[in-house]
Amino acid sequence: MHIFGIKYGRAELNIALRSRHIIRTTANPHTRNMSFVTMESCRRYVLLAVLFFLVRNISTSVTHYSIPEELKEGSVVANLATDLSLDVTTLTKRKMRLDIIANKKYLDINKETGELYIVEKIDREHICTTKWSSSCYLKLEITLENPLRIFNIELEVLDMNDNAPQFRRDAIHLDISEATPKGERFSLSNAVDPDVGTNSVKTYHLSESEYFNIEVQTGRDGSKFADLILKKTLDREQQAVHNLILTAVDGGTPARSGTASVIVHVLDTNDNAPTFDKSIYNVKIMENSPIGSLVIDLNATDLDEGSNSDLTYSYSLYTSEKTQETFNLNPSTGEITVKGMLNYEDFRIYDMEIIATDKGANSLSGQCTIKIVVEDMNDNHPEISIKSFQSPVNENIKLDTVIAVVSVNDKDSGDNGVVDLHVPDNMPFRLRESSDNYYELVVSEPLDREKVPEYDITFTVTDRGSPPLSDNETMTLELLDVNDNVPQFPQSFYTIRVMENNAPGALLSSLTAFDPDLHENQYLVYFILEKEIVNTSMSMLFSINPENGNLYALKTFDYEIETEFLFHIEARDSGSPPLSSNVTVHIIIVDQNDNAPVIVSPWRAHGSLVEEKIPRSTDKGSLVAKVIALDTDSVHNSRITYQFLQVTDATLFSLDQYNGEIRTMRMFSYRDPRYQRLVVVAKDNGQPALSATVTIKLSTVETAVKTYSDMTEVPLEYDIFSDLNLYLVIGLGSVSFLLLITILVTIVLKCQKPKSSKAAPPCRNSVISERNSTIADSTLVSNDAYWYSLFLAETRKGKMVVRQPVPKGSRYIVSSLPRGTGLTETSDSAASTLQESTTSSSSSST
Secondary structure: OEEEEEEEOOEEEEEEEEOOEEEEEOOOOOOOOOOOOOHHHHHHHHHHHHHHHHHHHOOOOEEEEEEEOOOOOOOEEEEHHHHOOOOHHHOOOOOOEEEEOOOOOOEEEEOOOOEEEEOOOOOHHHHOOOOOOOOOEEEEEEEEOOOOEEEEEEEEEEOOOOOOOEEOOOEEEEEEEOOOOOOOEEEOOOEEOOOOHHHOEEEEEEOOOOOEEEEEEEOOOOOEEEEEEEOOOOOOOOOOEEEEEEEEEEOOOOOOEEEEEEEEEEEOOOOOOOEEOOOEEEEEEEOOOOOOOEEEEOOEEOOOOHHHHOEEEEEOOOOOHHHHHHEEEOOOOOEEEEOOOOOOOOOOEEEEEEEEEEOOOOOOEEEEEEEEEEEOOOOOOOEEEEEEEOOOEEOOOOOOOEEEEEEEEOOOOHHHOOEEEEOOOOOOEEEEEEEOOEEEEEEOOOOOOOOOOEEEEEEEEEEOOOOOOEEEEEEEEEEEOOOOOOOEOOOOEEEEEEEOOOOOOOEEEEOOOEOOOOHHHOOEEEEEEOOOEOOEOHHHHEEEOOOOOEEEEOOOOOOOOOOEEEEEEEEEEOOOOOOEEEEEEEEEEEOOOOOOOEEEEOOOOOOOOEEEEEEOOOOOOOEEEEOEEEOOOOOOOOOOEEEEEEEOOOOOEEEOOOOOEEEEOOOOOOOOOOEEEEEEEEEOOOOOOOEEEEEEEEEEEOOOOOOOOOOOOOOOOOOOOOHHHHHHHHHHHHHHHHHHHHHHHHHHHHHOOOOOOOOOOOOOOOOOOOOOHHHOOOOOOHHHHHHHHHHHHHHOOOOOOOOOOOOOOOOOOOOOOOOOOOOOOOOOOOOOHHHHHHHHHHHHHO
């Protein structure tokens, strides 16, 4: 019977069991015949053979193949029969099969030829979606049976440049304001290439542009992206839209590319002022023109768009009321028409300034000067010639300084040839005649650039004809700034409130001064004028930004240490010589509730209880204790109120929430516990409130009760069978028993010492002397337990401390004797504490 057969290399081992014997045969001529062996030997050979061939024939090595992606279906990858040394004729018999791990079946085996071939096109980007690794493998397993053999195969799929870069969007829209400075960067969407390595996106190109270029950046993952850089300031009025082409190129061979449109919309800003066709309009109109006649149709243009280009027209402040009464200005169209009667003899020239203002957010305006000349019959106009003109000049120019030299001429003769030259009366200039038909323009009033930075000086010449003719010439005189203005603060005194516990470096306020001068005369520098407070300079407490006047705190302030600061800040311009002014700054530190109340009375060590003793006979309303707490915060935050946090009996004590006094609300009864625990919390008035607590342990003390021979004393209400008395009796009995044992042990120890020739007196300790022996056997109960426990505690120390004086005429007294002495007699007025208290308790109970 044939059991199994395994082929390994050229040798083939056949093992068969026939009845009770095993025989091994081979087709190899080098194999030796094997004799028959016993059944036990057969079993051993079988086991050894199985282990040997299983270990050697199950393959653990890995065979590698590499193929490019996108191979056609049916393409042969390799001949597995040849590479794996397999017999092609046995592949079908041995049930050869192919398993692809974790993927669909892209490949298969031709069992007749042993070839591994492509079943379906392999797309590397589909099976290996991650771009982090440049390697892509398909893991295969070849399995053969009879005998069982498994081969591991790794098929590396090599990337081909079969994908072009693609942008997420075909068109990239950017809105860029024309006020954007050059050098500004704008992020563009990057292109995506499913290929890896050198086949992925390598660089970007931008179409030729005067205003833009790109800069290619590399990300941490190696991906490429481009930033659009503005290399020249945009002007929407010149070009409103820029169409660019962004091209992404990969590194494959041949290279592939993808493009996207970059459309830049230039956003308008109100950067163009309205302009007129001319700066000066000279209009002539015949006198006695009818009302409503068109004088001039002004046409101002604004290169902006939208509301930035919508214009309104108006008269300037330099246009006289007479002119406005004579002519009408349409604010929408800019048409000027005749409104009143024109009379050459009354008014020959009308000067007006028209302002065109756009409707932008920050409106801009342009202006023009209109000179309306009323014509008469005179046919020759006088002429003006500017021989010399000095501009610009300093604003502090001296009076009577010559600004310009003007000559006038009129071709007419007689009165028509006599001319008069004048300048507007509302200007700080006057004309001075130097010679015939020559005039000098001189300064007549002080000039101030901060009020009027420039003057449009109009020279008007008029002949004396009938009707006379006139002419004018306008010159613009610019004034240069002089450092003649001191920096001014809006306020002369600043009060700044600063919350305590501020962060160092916190901004307190911005103290900004204004200087109407220009350029370096306007540039201000701020300083803190030094002032020492307790050897501390202000510069150690505060700092000011010299450029913008921002005032900062350099330290954290504590209201409990310092409450205010007073110093000066100076603003100095950069003129020559510099001018300066200062302002007083008052810093007020505002308190925070940062200090918890501290209980100063009743005093106790940290974490300990306060123990107080009060008589049980205390009357209603008696002061038990007073809690006093202090808070170092300001008045508002340091306002303290008191309240009970915990109390043993809420009906027994009251607490004044303002002064902290604890008083009794009623008298003690014998049902009340001996110890009362009060927890008082002291809370301030801050937000949030802070608090402190104190625990007071009150111990009630029994007072001696006076008895009189006439027995007129009112008996006390007392329940001898209360739970408290029961506990006291049990406790006192236990303590008495322990005391008795202690005394006996002490006597025994004393007696065991070596005796002298004389007998030593019996040992004794503290005792209670009695006057009446009849009450010696009384039992200690009720409220005398306090005195008894006190007696026991002090007896162990060999002395007795009397905490309260014994009233005169009392029936008992507690005495203390040194160890080793005899019993001392008490006075007639004293009696034993234990027996008297028992008698008194019994009488009260009765």
